Amino acid sequence: MSENYNDNKIIQAQSSETVSAGGSGATPDIDYVRPAEVLEQDLYHGHSFITKWVFCQDAKVIGIQYFLLATFTGIIGLILSWLMRLQLGYPELAGFMTAEHYYQFVTMHGMIMVVYFLTALFLGGFGNYLIPLMTGARDMVFPYVNMVSFWMFFVAVMVLMASFFVPGGPTGAGWTLYPPQAILEGTPGSGMGIILMLVSLVLFVIGFTMGGLNYLITVLQSRTRGMTLMRLPLSVWGIFTATILAMLAFPALLVGGLMLVLDTILGTSFFMPTILKAGEVLEYGGGSPILFQHLFWFFGHPEVYIVALPAFGIVSDLISVHARKNIFGYRMMVWAIVAIGGLSFFVWAHHMYVSGMNPWFGFFFASTTLIIAVPTAMKVYNWILTLWRGNIRMNVVMLWCLGFILTFVNGGITGLFLGNVTVDVPLSDTYFVIAHFHMVMGIAPLMVIMGAVYHWFPLVSGRMLSEKLGKWHFWVTFLGAYSIYFPMHYLGFIGVPRRYFEMYDSPYVTSAVGMNEFISMAAFLVGAAQFILIYNIIKSLKTGKLAGKNPWKANSLEWFTPTVPPEHGNWGNKLPIVYRWPYDYSVPGAKEDFIPQTTPPSKVSDTEVEKT
Amino acid sequence: MSDPKIEGYDFKPGFRGLAQDAGSDQTMFKGVHWGKAMMWIFLLSDTFIFSCFLISYMKGRGSTPAEWPNPSEVFALHVGGVSVPLLLIAIMTFVLITSSGTMALAVKYGYERNRKMCGWLILATALGGLTFVGMQAFEWSKLIHEGVRPWTNPFGAPQFGSFFFMITGFHGTHVSIGVIFLSIYAYKTFAGHYDTGKRGWFTTIKGDYVEIEILGLYWHFVDLVWVFIFAFFYLW
Numbered sequence: 001m002s003e004n005y006n007d008n009k010i011i012q013a014q015s016s017e018t019v020s021a022g023g024s025g026a027t028p029d030i031d032y033v034r035p036a037e038v039l040e041q042d043l044y045h046g047h048s049f050i051t052k053w054v055f056c057q058d059a060k061v062i063g064i065q066y067f068l069l070a071t072f073t074g075i076i077g078l079i080l081s082w083l084m085r086l087q088l089g090y091p092e093l094a095g096f097m098t099a100e101h102y103y104q105f106v107t108m109h110g111m112i113m114v115v116y117f118l119t120a121l122f123l124g125g126f127g128n129y130l131i132p133l134m135t136g137a138r139d140m141v142f143p144y145v146n147m148v149s150f151w152m153f154f155v156a157v158m159v160l161m162a163s164f165f166v167p168g169g170p171t172g173a174g175w176t177l178y179p180p181q182a183i184l185e186g187t188p189g190s191g192m193g194i195i196l197m198l199v200s201l202v203l204f205v206i207g208f209t210m211g212g213l214n215y216l217i218t219v220l221q222s223r224t225r226g227m228t229l230m231r232l233p234l235s236v237w238g239i240f241t242a243t244i245l246a247m248l249a250f251p252a253l254l255v256g257g258l259m260l261v262l263d264t265i266l267g268t269s270f271f272m273p274t275i276l277k278a279g280e281v282l283e284y285g286g287g288s289p290i291l292f293q294h295l296f297w298f299f300g301h302p303e304v305y306i307v308a309l310p311a312f313g314i315v316s317d318l319i320s321v322h323a324r325k326n327i328f329g330y331r332m333m334v335w336a337i338v339a340i341g342g343l344s345f346f347v348w349a350h351h352m353y354v355s356g357m358n359p360w361f362g363f364f365f366a367s368t369t370l371i372i373a374v375p376t377a378m379k380v381y382n383w384i385l386t387l388w389r390g391n392i393r394m395n396v397v398m399l400w401c402l403g404f405i406l407t408f409v410n411g412g413i414t415g416l417f418l419g420n421v422t423v424d425v426p427l428s429d430t431y432f433v434i435a436h437f438h439m440v441m442g443i444a445p446l447m448v449i450m451g452a453v454y455h456w457f458p459l460v461s462g463r464m465l466s467e468k469l470g471k472w473h474f475w476v477t478f479l480g481a482y483s484i485y486f487p488m489h490y491l492g493f494i495g496v497p498r499r500y501f502e503m504y505d506s507p508y509v510t511s512a513v514g515m516n517e518f519i520s521m522a523a524f525l526v527g528a529a530q531f532i533l534i535y536n537i538i539k540s541l542k543t544g545k546l547a548g549k550n551p552w553k554a555n556s557l558e559w560f561t562p563t564v565p566p567e568h569g570n571w572g573n574k575l576p577i578v579y580r581w582p583y584d585y586s587v588p589g590a591k592e593d594f595i596p597q598t599t600p601p602s603k604v605s606d607t608e609v610e611k612t
Numbered sequence: 613m614s615d616p617k618i619e620g621y622d623f624k625p626g627f628r629g630l631a632q633d634a635g636s637d638q639t640m641f642k643g644v645h646w647g648k649a650m651m652w653i654f655l656l657s658d659t660f661i662f663s664c665f666l667i668s669y670m671k672g673r674g675s676t677p678a679e680w681p682n683p684s685e686v687f688a689l690h691v692g693g694v695s696v697p698l699l700l701i702a703i704m705t706f707v708l709i710t711s712s713g714t715m716a717l718a719v720k721y722g723y724e725r726n727r728k729m730c731g732w733l734i735l736a737t738a739l740g741g742l743t744f745v746g747m748q749a750f751e752w753s754k755l756i757h758e759g760v761r762p763w764t765n766p767f768g769a770p771q772f773g774s775f776f777f778m779i780t781g782f783h784g785t786h787v788s789i790g791v792i793f794l795s796i797y798a799y800k801t802f803a804g805h806y807d808t809g810k811r812g813w814f815t816t817i818k819g820d821y822v823e824i825e826i827l828g829l830y831w832h833f834v835d836l837v838w839v840f841i842f843a844f845f846y847l848w
Contacts, residue, residue, distance in 0.1 A: 034620040037638045042816040141646045144815045209657060213650045220640040221649055228637045247653065251660035255668060259778070267763040268774035270672060283763070286676040286771055291668060298664075578637070 031600040033226045033577050041138045041222070043569055055151070057143035058568045059214075062150050063128030064460065066120055069150075073157055074117035078527050080109040089520025091502055099501040100188040103172030106499055107189075108164075110175025111197065114303065115204060116157060118445055122310035123208070123246065124153060126452060127215050127239045129460070133558035134236050136224025136576050138569050140214040149214070152207025156200045163189070163196035171197045174499060176300070179271035179292050180284070183264045195264055198257040205250045205257075215243045224557075226578035230334070231597070231612055233556045233582045234327065237334050238313020241341040242306045248345070249302035256295035263287070293355050297348035304441050305344040309337055311448040312379055315404050317582075318451050319383055321554045322398040323390030324593050326583035326610075328382045336375035336382075343372045353421050354428045362421045369419035373412070380409060391586060391593070396470035397552075400451030403478045404444050411440025414489065429499070432492025435485045443481045450477070450533070457537070458551045459558060462565050463544030465536050473532040480526035487515050555596045556582035581612035616643030645822045648829070655833045662837050665782065666844055669775045681767030683846050686755075701846050704747045705838065708787075711740025712835045715828045722806065722821040730824065731801040737831065738794035741787050748784050752777070776845065783841055786834045790827075797827055 046052035056062060084105050087094040128146065132139050140146045163170040172188030173181060181187050182194055189197075219232070219240045232240075259270040263284075271292040272284035320327040327333060349357065349365040383405055392398060414436040418424045427433065450473070457465050496503070496512050503512060550559040562572040576598050584595035589607035601609075615623040621642070624632050633642055641649055673680055684697035691699065718733035755776075759766045765773040800806065805819040812819065 034637065037618050037621070037642070042811075042818070044816045142650065142815070142817075209654070213654055216653055217646050217650050221644065221646050223638050226637050228635055229640070230635065231637075247657040248660050251657060252664050255661060255664035258782075259668065262762065262774065262778060268778075269763070269770055270668070270774055286678055286769060288671060288675045291671050291675075294671075295664060295668065 030605075031579070031602050033579070036225055036575070038222060041141075043139055044143065045568055055147055057139070057147045059128045059132050059140045059143065059146060060460075060566065060568075060570075062140075062146055063125050063130075065150050066124030066128060066153065067126075069154060069157060070117050070120040070125055073112050073160075074121070075530075076161075077109050077112035077117055078530065080105040080112070082524060082527055084109065085520040085523040087501065089517045100169075100172060102501045103174070103499070104170050104188050104193075107172050107175055107177075108160075108170050112160070113442065114175065114307070115201070116160065118307045118441075119208075119246070119303070120153060121449060122307060122445070123215065123239060123243060124150065124211055126235070126310060126314065127243065128211070129456070130235055130558060131215055131218050131239060133561070133566065133570060134233050134556055135219060135222065136227050136557050136571070136578060137218055137222045138571065138575070141217045141222050142214050145210045146214045149207045149211035152203055152210065156203035156207060159196055159200040159203060163193050163200070166192035166196065168193050176293075176296055177260065178296075179260060179263060179289055180273065180275060183260065183272075184275070184277070184282075191264075195261060198261045198264075201257050202254060202261075205254045208246060208250060212243045212247050215239060216247070224575050224578060227557075230331065231578060231581045234313040234316040234330070234333055234337070235310070236313070237337050238310040238316075241337050242309040245302040245309070245341050245344060246306050249299045249306070251299075252295045253299035256292055256299070259295075260292065290352075290355055290357060293352050294348070297351045298345075300351060301348040302341075302344045304437075305340060307441050307445050309341060311404070311445040312337060312340075314452050315401050315448045316379075316383065316386075317556065318397055318448075318455055319386050319401045320583050320585065321455070321552050322393045322395060322401070323387050324393070324585045325386055325390040326581075326585055328385035328388075329378075330581065330583060330612075332378060333382055336379050339375040340372060343368060343375075347372060350419055350424075353424050359421070366419055366421050370416070373416060373419075376412060380405065380412070395454075396465075396467055396474055397451045397455045399471070399474045399478075400447045400454065403474065404447035404451065407439050407447060407478075407481070408444040411436055411438075411444060415440060426495075427492055429497055430492035431488040431496050431498055434498050435488035435492060438485050438488075443485065447478075450474070453533070453537075455552065456558075457540070458547030458564075460565055461541055461544070462547055463540050464547050464551065465540045465544060469532055469536040469539075473529055473536065476529035476532075477526055480522045480529065483522035484519050484526060487519055491515060550596075553592070553594050554582075555584055555594050557597055560596060560598055580609060584609055618642060645820075645826070647817075647826045648822060651826045651829045655829065658833065662783075662840070665779050666840060669779060669844060672771045672775055673769075676769045676771045678769035680769050681765065681772050683848070686760075686767055686772075687751075687846055698846055700747060700751055701842065704744055704751075705842055707740050707747070708744045708835050708838055711737045711744070712832050714740065715831045719825045719828045722801070722824040725807065725821070727801060727804060727807060730821075731798050734794055734798040734801060734824065738791050738798060741791040741794065741831075745784055745787050745791065748780060748787075752780075779841060779845070783834070783837060786837070790831050790834055793827055794831070797824060 044051075044057050046056055046058070051057075053061065056065075083094070083097065084102065087097050087102055128140070131137070168189050168191050170189045171177065171182065171193040173183075173190075173194060177194070177197070183190055219229075219236060223232075259268075262268045263270055263272055267283055269284045269287035271289050272282075272287040273289060274285040275282040316327050316333060346368045347365055349361060350369045353362045383401075414432065418427060418433065418436055454465050454470055457463070491512055494511060547564065549564050552559075557576055557578070558566075560576060561567075561570055577600075578597045579600050580595065580597055582597050584590075586593045587595055587604075587607050587609055590604055595604055595607070595609065621636070623629055623642070634640060636642075685695075687701055688695045688697045689699040690696075714733045714736040718730050718737060721729040721733060755773075760773045760776075762774050762777050764770045800810075800819065801824070804810075806821045806823065809818040809820065811817065
């Protein structure tokens with residue numbers, strides 16, 4: 001193998017199949033690709049408004065539906081965060097808000113942003129839109145199930161929203177929903193609120209499973225001719241691995257949720273120890289509260305990577321396209337994604353250092369946690385090395401990518417603080433934690449989402465977004481987000497506890513008040529800046545510059561559909577054939593600085609392409 | 613099992629073959645029906661659900677301060693004045709495992725395009741599943757009659773009833789869903805949908821006997837899970 005490899009490392013524009021499969025004749029056909037294995041997919045084409053836009057079986061429409069609904073819930077999450085910041089920065093203006101309201105807003109903000117916004121947006125939104133296009137499939141493999149998946153998500157969101165209107169309001173137990181307090185009287189929303197939250201989560205998991213099976217099988221079993229796994233864009237790799245994580249992590253949430261529902265409704269004591277309340281012993285007894293924490297975080301930690309891995313993948317593609325360079329260390333990037341995904345199942349208890357579990361247990365989880373830093377750092381180096389001496393286009397997409405790298409490194413480094421037991425214990429439940437996870441899994445993935453929106457909007461709509469508005473949007477968001485979360489590290493160091501409605505007469509007050517006002521101002525500004533994007537989208541849909549085909553001069557398949565935006569079935573009469581990876585940018589000897597995946601070797605025989 | 617015939621693709625044996633399949637284009641699992649691959653991944657996910665349930669059960673049983681009821685007394689049946697431990701469970705388990713056998717035969721006759729045999733065997737499997745659920749309902753009602761509730765029971769730790777009803781209930785739901793699908797598939801087999809390739813009710817996917825194998829995978833999984841539940845609840 002090794003000798004062959006050396007010979008073929010720089011080959012005359014051939015691909016791996018051409019060497020092995022076409023070598024029978026005297027002059028092998030270098031454009032040979034194996035014939036199709038799988039029969040053409042039958043698709044159900046919608047013919048009315050309802051089947052085309054509502055109960056649609058086209059993955060692209062389902063992706064947009066996911067995107068819009070997730071954005072809608074995200075805006076609600078944003079408004080909740082405004083209300084929280086109003087209370088923290090200017091309590092005198094927030095007289096309408098009680099402590100109960102504040103806890104409910106904290107809880108709903110957290111759950112909405114993590115599950116119903118980021119997870120749904122990355123996997124449901126980008127996953128549905130990009131996977132079939134990037135793998136060269138006509139659609140997802142089970143379009144009907146895919147459609148049901150979105151409507152399950154819709155019902156889950158509606159149930160979640162309904163909890164705002166039930167007696168007692170939504171649950172205020174914190175997004176981790178820890179029992180016993182989550183279901184005991186005294187916690188806001190301990191009756192209907194928590195039940196609806198758990199029911200909504202169960203529905204979300206069921207709906208997601210339907211979608212997730214589709215994403216996985218489409219990547220594994222329905223790629224186009226010539227598309228090997230190692231020629232997939234990293235976006236697909238990120239979404240694919242995140243989906244595997246979700247398929248294995250959501251079960252723990254489902255089980256924990258069901259047990260907590262039973263504790264609430266039937267009065268079982270899975271998680272409920274003997275409890276004294278106002279001198280009275282409650283009916284509960286003998287359960288294990290820490291069991292819920294284990295179940296929750298066995299879901300909760302992979303969940304972080306369910307959000308992060310698609311972001312890693314997408315940002316790799318965006319950087320490569322807009323730096324006009326192949327992604328540095330593609331294979332290592334793939335293996336890093338897989339390694340991070342695998343390791344993420346062995347770190348969950350680092351969220352529980354102060355939970356009362358055996359401290360030695362904590363040190364094991366500290367080690368695994370720090371090991372994750374290795375593949376993650378590798379990815380960061382590779383992004384930077386991709387930029388290194390690239391032909392960088394400083395457009396809005398690139399700005400978001402650079403913003404991502406900065407915020408992600410920042411949040412990652414504070415992760416090293418919190419991953420160590422001895423450093424974590426004093427920092428637990430302070431604003432340092434808030435700063436850390438908002439940087440690393442709030443702002444950083446959001447930067448990628450924004451970059452991806454500016455990047456793929458021309459494909460979805462056929463028109464470009466305004467660069468000028470985009471730059472305003474970026475700079476306000478980026479500088480504003482730093483102004484919000486950077487001071488929070490300091491608040492954490494001086495010991496300001498998180499989730500507190502107000503600081504009362506604590507010694508932090510004098511130094512924290514001014515800072516809280518500043519953070520709140522920044523939060524209002526950053527939130528408002530997001531409406532620039534909405535305005536930009538609405539305006540550009542009507543009057544934006546026409547994009548035409550492949551406006552970014554990208555290589556990956558989604559830009560090579562016969563029509564822009566692509567129609568149902570994606571590829572017209574003929575499926576594309578793939579000859580190379582999607583990163584042949586600035587190839588020496590090539591006429592243009594990009595060689596699309598569909599370009600056969602014979603067309604570029606005088607260039608030095610790498611073997612992929 | 614022989615490799616499927618794929619034009620332009622030479623299978624290799626062993627790990628080299630695995631690596632070659634993984635590195636090839638179009639499909640990872642050569643010649644595997646989409647639905648079958650989907651079912652395997654779904655079952656992997658479902659395995660995690662049942663694992664979480666059973667691990668929670670172990671943790672709950674380990675950490676409750678009250679004494680755990682003795683299963684061979686609680687689950688005993690009184691036959692002619694003699695208390696026979698685990699009698700009902702033994703019958704239930706036997707019925708369920710037998711239904712796995714009829715399912716496997718149904719798959720075989722399906723691939724041989726023996727429509728009638730295939731249909732009857734699917735019906736027999738459904739009947740086995742129905743018997744299982746029926747006996748489970750009997751067991752539940754017996755325990756409820758004796759005062760076992762999800763939140764309390766007369767024998768010891770209240771978590772006993774909680775875990776028992778939750779986990780056997782969740783498994784019973786799986787069996788019931790299986791029975792519903794078996795009935796539908798039996799109808800489709802007798803109606804010849806798999807011979808003519810009639811499209812499904814909601815989808816554009818054409819009927820094929822492979823669907824029976826896919827349902828069979830689910831059914832065997834449900835049986836396998838029962839073996840674990842049996843071991844953890846009744847033998848421990």
